[in-house]
Each structure stands twice: as C-alpha cells, then as structure tokens.
Amino acid sequence: MTPPPRCAGGRRLGGDPRDKNRLSMKLLRPTLEAIRGRASDAVANVRKSLGTALLAPALLGMGLLAADGALAQTRELSSSGVLLDRIAAVVNDGVVLVSQLDAQTEEIIQRLRQQNTELPPRNVLRQQILERLVIEEIQMQRANKLGIQVSDEMLNGALDDVARRNGIGFADLPQALAEQGIDYRNFRDEIRRQMTLQLLRQRDVIARINVSPRELEQFMARQQNAPDRNAEYNVSHILISVPVSASPEQIEAREKRAWEVYEKARSGEDFAQLAVTYSDSSTNIEGGSLGWRRGTQLPSILAENIAKMKVGETSEPIRTPSGFHLFRLNEVRGGVQQAVVSQVHARHILLRTNELEDDQTVEQKLNDIRTRILEGKEDFAAIAAVTSQDPGSAPDGGDLGWAGPGSFVPEFGKQLEALSENEISKPFKTQYGWHIVQLLGRRQHDATEDLRRQRAFAELRETKAEEETELWLRRLRDEAFVEYRM
Numbered sequence: 001m002t003p004p005p006r007c008a009g010g011r012r013l014g015g016d017p018r019d020k021n022r023l024s025m026k027l028l029r030p031t032l033e034a035i036r037g038r039a040s041d042a043v044a045n046v047r048k049s050l051g052t053a054l055l056a057p058a059l060l061g062m063g064l065l066a067a068d069g070a071l072a073q074t075r076e077l078s079s080s081g082v083l084l085d086r087i088a089a090v091v092n093d094g095v096v097l098v099s100q101l102d103a104q105t106e107e108i109i110q111r112l113r114q115q116n117t118e119l120p121p122r123n124v125l126r127q128q129i130l131e132r133l134v135i136e137e138i139q140m141q142r143a144n145k146l147g148i149q150v151s152d153e154m155l156n157g158a159l160d161d162v163a164r165r166n167g168i169g170f171a172d173l174p175q176a177l178a179e180q181g182i183d184y185r186n187f188r189d190e191i192r193r194q195m196t197l198q199l200l201r202q203r204d205v206i207a208r209i210n211v212s213p214r215e216l217e218q219f220m221a222r223q224q225n226a227p228d229r230n231a232e233y234n235v236s237h238i239l240i241s242v243p244v245s246a247s248p249e250q251i252e253a254r255e256k257r258a259w260e261v262y263e264k265a266r267s268g269e270d271f272a273q274l275a276v277t278y279s280d281s282s283t284n285i286e287g288g289s290l291g292w293r294r295g296t297q298l299p300s301i302l303a304e305n306i307a308k309m310k311v312g313e314t315s316e317p318i319r320t321p322s323g324f325h326l327f328r329l330n331e332v333r334g335g336v337q338q339a340v341v342s343q344v345h346a347r348h349i350l351l352r353t354n355e356l357e358d359d360q361t362v363e364q365k366l367n368d369i370r371t372r373i374l375e376g377k378e379d380f381a382a383i384a385a386v387t388s389q390d391p392g393s394a395p396d397g398g399d400l401g402w403a404g405p406g407s408f409v410p411e412f413g414k415q416l417e418a419l420s421e422n423e424i425s426k427p428f429k430t431q432y433g434w435h436i437v438q439l440l441g442r443r444q445h446d447a448t449e450d451l452r453r454q455r456a457f458a459e460l461r462e463t464k465a466e467e468e469t470e471l472w473l474r475r476l477r478d479e480a481f482v483e484y485r486m
Contacts, residue, residue, distance in 0.1 A: 234331040241280035241323035258317035258324035347398035352433035366427035
C-alpha cells in the first residue's frame with residue numbers, strides 16, 4: 001500500500017519552490033523515526049527578541065533619545081543607553097547573537113574540563129563554535145521554509161523518554177533539571193531545536209540515500225560469519241588440553257575425549273558439571289563460564305563460529321595449539337535474536353467520501369457490496385479491483401499480503417482481531433475512509449531474517465549518511481550569505 005499523504009518535494013536555498021505534493025493512501029501506521037535528545041546537552045535560551053536599536057544597522061548597540069520638543073529635528077546619542085546584545089554573524093535574513101556564542105562557549109568549556117580534555121586557545125574555540133551556530137541557523141531557516149515543525153506531542157514524547165531513561169516521571173523532569181541548574185524552558189527549546197534539525201536531516205539526507213539490493217546482500221554475507229557487534233553473548237567453555245610435545249597417540253586420545261564430552265553435552269548433560277569434571281581450563285571450577293562478552297570481545301576461535309550457533313547449542317571440538325575447545329552459547333542479549341511473530345493475511349475494499357457521497361452513502365454502498373459477496377453474486381477480488389480506491393492494493397484484488405503486529409492503523413487492526421478466517425467485516429471507518437476487510441489467514445512467522453535484513457539496511461545507510469551529511473551541510477553553507485561581525 002502507498003504511504004500516507006506527505007510532501008515529496010523540496011526547496012533549494014536561493015531558488016524557486018519546486019515542491020510537489022503527492023497524495024496516496026496507506027493503511028500502514030505512519031511512523032516517525034524516534035528522535036532522542038541528550039539530557040546533558042541543554043544550552044542557554046537564544047534570545048531572539050532584540051531592542052529597536054537593531055532595526056537601524058547604522059545605530060546598532062546605541063540607545064536613541066529624542067531631543068527636547070515635539071518638533072525637534074535632531075537626535076543625539078544617549079550616554080545612559082544599555083547594550084542588550086550584539087550580533088556575532090548575519091546569516092541570510094537571520095542572526096547569531098553574541099549571547100548565544102557566549103553561552104555555547106561556556107557550556108563546552110565546562111564539558112571539556114569535566115572530561116579532563118586540554119582546551120584549545122579560547123579564540124580558536126569561539127571561532128569553531130560560531131561556525132557551528134551559523135550552520136545550525138542555516139538549517140533552522142531551511143526547516144522553517146519547508147514547514148518542518150516539532151509538535152508539542154512529539155516534544156513531550158521525547159522528554160518523557162529522557163525522563164524514563166533517568167528513572168523519573170515526566171512530571172518530575174523540571175525539578176530534576178532545576179537541581180542541576182538547567183532551566184526547563186530552555187531545555188525544551190533546545191530539544192525541540194535538535195529534533196527539528198534531525199527531521200530536516202532525515203528529509204534532505206537520510207531519505208535520499210540509496211542502498212542497492214546487491215550492496216545489501218554483500219553486506220549480509222559478510223555478517224553471516226561474524227558475531228553481532230551490537231549483541232552480548234553468555235558463553236561457557238571446556239578445554240581438553242594437549243601437551244606441546246604430545247605424540248600422535250596422545251593427540252588422538254585427547255581428541256577422542258573431546259568428542260566424548262561433546263556427545264555428553266549434546267545428549268543433555270549439564271555443561272557446567274562437564275566442565276568441572278573434564279575441562280583443563282582455569283574456568284573449570286566456575287563451570288567453564290566465560291560470562292557476558294560483546295561480539296568484539298569473543299575469542300577469535302569462537303567468533304568464527306558463534307554466528308552459526310543457536311542458544312543452548314554446543315560447538316563441535318575446535319582444535320588449536322593448546323588443545324580441543326568446546327563452547328556452549330547460553331544466552332544472547334541485544335542484537336538480532338530469533339523473533340517469531342503472529343501475522344495476518346487480509347484483503348480489503350476502500351471507499352472515500354466526496355462532495356456527492358457522504359458517510360452514510362459510502363457505508364451503504366459497502367454494505368451492498370458485502371451482501372453481494374456473501375450471497376456469492378460477486379467475487380471479493382474482482383470487485384475490489386474495480387471499486388476499491390486504494391491504489392496500492394486494488395490491482396491485487398485488495399490483497400494486503402502478510403502483515404505483523406502494528407502494521408495497520410488501530411481501527412483496522414481491531415477489526416482484523418475480531419474476525420474468523422474468511423469472515424468479512426461490516427463497513428467501518430478509519431482516517432483513510434470506509435472499509436470492508438476479509439481475513440484470509442493467520443500464521444506464526446519467524447521474522448528473524450527480516451529483522452536482520454532491516455538492521456543491515458540501517459547500518460549500510462548510516463555508513464553513507466555521515467559523508468552525505470557533510471556534503472549536504474557544505475552545500476547549504478556555500479549557498480548561504482554569512483557576514484561575521486566579530
């Protein structure tokens with residue numbers, strides 16, 4: 001099915017609008033990539049409100065006082081004026097203020113000191129921070145032109161996640177921030193700003209990165225023989241050692257012992273007890289436990305084999321100069337694990353209201369179609385192909401294929417949950433229009449490979465994203481007008 005209505009066009013800075021709007025319909029739940037802010041990265045509020053002195057470039061930073069008398073024709077500078085702020089850089093039709101630069105500089109200096117990092121010269125640091133603020137201002141201007149906004153609902157969701165990850169409730173977040181000397185309003189503004197920049201990057205960069213099927217297959221082939229870098233493995237080990245100067249007969253005897261232990265483990269005997277009894281490793285008294293290890297921390301002889309092992313499985317004896325090794329994969333956490341999900345197979349017919357047909361009329365039309373199908377006068381697929389207004393599924397007779405949990409909008413999902421196999425629902429309404437849906441089947445599906453493919457695609461895209469983002473930022477910077485005032 002086609003995605004929900006969205007803007008597929010864009011604007012180039014300094015050029016004419018070339019936005020193209022394309023409407024389409026999709027039952028799949030619209031998703032927004034989760035964007036998470038960093039609780040430690042709040043900065044001082046950007047003071048955008050400037051005094052009237054900023055309206056006259058020739059008189060920046062000066063207070064104006066009218067001369068005595070309503071008809072006075074001359075004005076003089078006041079010696080008692082108060083400087084509110086100064087401009088650090090003009091960026092297109094916006095500015096970066098010195099107050100912003102000062103706040104960012106102090107925050108970063110404090111952070112570097114906490115990390116015991118040697119500070120560069122202050123003037124060098126301020127210039128780097130100013131350039132970053134200029135780049136951010138350019139991005140925010142582009143986001144505003146494209147209409148990219150972070151709603152209060154989205155912002156509160158991100159802040160709620162920050163609160164949960166810190167073990168507090170959302171309502172307690174302002175107080176927790178205050179105890180750290182962070183103003184809650186400033187914190188919200190900064191999180192909203194970072195979320196906006198992330199949405200802009202998603203639109204302009206991430207969504208346009210192409211990963212070809214060939215690239216994906218090659219990447220997954222390389223991963224098959226390597227442990228998941230994002231996973232942790234709980235492993236146990238048995239070593240049947242072989243003396244350095246062992247004779248062929250001794251080696252054969254030790255190998256035979258290793259295979260005997262392997263068969264015992266395979267038949268269900270407790271691996272820890274086998275380790276205590278037979279292992280020559282220093283971990284034998286701990287039942288051979290190696291504990292939790294990340295994929296990059298596994299012994300090389302195990303790393304080459306663990307990707308092929310399942311939880312609870314014991315490897316065949318592996319020969320090394322020190323002897324014969326047996327490994328048992330006890331548990332895996334993180335990474336891609338086996339995932340069996342419930343899936344449904346359904347087809348539907350969608351009709352929308354218009355100027356001539358209201359909700360009642362469309363609902364009755366679907367009732368009539370349902371009745372004719374149930375009476376055997378119409379075939380569901382045939383009538384869906386000619387009447388359904390879902391361009392994504394109509395050519396396939398309304399077939400939606402197999403779909404897992406959360407694939408459909410809530411109203412549609414609830415209807416499917418209530419149906420028996422081959423049953424057709426009564427007409428119901430969603431945000432996309434009026435539907436009738438038929439449940440064709442249910443199944444338990446091993447989605448492990450699908451998840452692995454999704455993760456591989458995301459990793460490949462992310463490796464390209466860094467370079468593409470740098471090129472994108474460089475283009476934005478080159479197209480912008482920037483004048484430094486410091």
